[in-house]
Amino acid sequence: MAASDLNIERELKNLPLETTTLLGRADSGRIVSRWLIGILVVLVLIMFLPWQQNVQGTGTITALSPSDRPQQLPTRIDGRIEAWYVSEGQFVKKGDSIVVISEIKEEYLNPNVLSLTKQQQTAKEGAIDEKLNKATALDQLIVQLEQQREFKLQQTQNKLLQYQAEVRQATLEDSVARDQLRRRERLFRDTLGLVSVNDLQTFQVRVQSAAAKLVEKQQMLAITQTDIASIPAEYGEKISKARSDRAATLSEVSEGRSDVAKLKDKVGSLTVRNSFYVIEAPQDGYVVRATRAGQGEIVKAGEAIVTVQPAHPRKAVELYVKPMDVALLKPGRHVRVFFDGWPALQISGWPQVAVGTFGAQVAVIDQFPSSDGRFRVLLVPDTTHDEPWPAQLRLGTGVEGWAMLDNVTVGWEIWRQLNGFPLSIKPGDALSGDAVAGDKGKGGGGKK
Secondary structure, three states: OOHHHHHHHHHHHHOOOHHHHHHHOOOHHHHHHHHHHHHHHHHHHHHOOEEEEEEEEEEEEEEOOHHHOOEEEEOOOOEEEEEEOOOOOOEEOOOOEEEEEEEOOHHHOOOOHHHHHHHHHHHHHHHHHHHHHHHHHHHHHHHHHHHHHHHHHHHHHHHHHHHHHHHHHHHHHHHHHHHHHHHHHHHHHHHOOOOOHHHHHHHHHHHHHHHHHHHHHHHHHHHHHHHHHHHHHHHHHHHHHHHHHHHHHHHHHHHHHHHHHHHHHHHHHHHHHHHOOEEEOOOOEEEEEEOOOOOOOEEOOOOEEEEEEEOOOOEEEEEEEOHHHHOOOOOOOEEEEEEOOOOOEOOOOOHHHOEOOEEEEEEEEOOOOOOOOOEEEEEEEOOOOOOOOOOOOOOOOEEEEEEEEEEEEHHHHHHHHHHOOOOOOOHHHOOOHHHHHOOHHHHOOOOO
């Protein structure tokens, strides 16, 4: 042994250390061995303790129903903020006015544009009524013209018959007069004085008069025949003109109705637009944040003005788990959660010793992952064996959760964690798509 080692031993013996004293005793090795054996036995016993496997995840508090989540109230038209009726943090009831905006578009700047448009609509409707009355009058005129045409044809046909009879009568009279004239002329030649010249001239005048009358009646008959041929053309022209006027009037009526429809649409749009000037609370809640402040600011259609948080949302936990663990979850699975700001002592494998945790159960499992590759699981309170969630919880509070699975030994769980094995899946844990989506009614219908 070197001199330096002897010096070190000598100095250690002179130092007042309990460890060196203990090591220097004869039974110090047995004491250390017993401690090591005891620790090893405790570790072996711990390996056989029961351990409940679980799927862990982190998330936040949200609302189960989309209607209970914070919503931004946008303006539906371009406008200018005129007045605010609320302040941030104020409670509002459904229908309460939050902010008022005014028009900035030129075609809507006139405050009387709605009443003027209604007057135009009324005037157009009155014009349509007058046009319809005109069309009705033209219908009656057409009927009267057709009746007059028939009456005129009948009247002219009667005259035609009358003139035909008069022509026959005149022809007969002309024939008789000529026959009498011939006999008088024969007597005048044969008898030499029995028939005077005056008498002969009288019969000659009668023949000329009968001939003239026959010509007159024939002319009247020809005129009447011409009238019969011209009556359909005369009244046809009048009827055609009346029908043309009626068609033009009905065309104007159609155009007027089109204009009225456009005006009605404009009146409806203006009426609805007037309701957009006041932004109202869609439900009871609290004004969380005003994204546009002050008066006189210009806002565009669709731009959010204020955010409202519903007053009584049905709270849920939005938990995110790894893809390898989501296959083990199904709706109705029990989960233990604790919230940020609420002191808790949680040993994931021994939930029976947990303090400050609350019960929950799986309600919905998303079908596709989020942007970070994890799956979202919605949890709802499970008050069957646990106390209700704290009423003071607010949306957005951080949450950690453990979904309880099978009971195994601590040694098995350590072996699985060291090797990176996934949790085992039993045959009965295979889930349908409906069950993963959260439809309990369909998800549990695999067995009959």
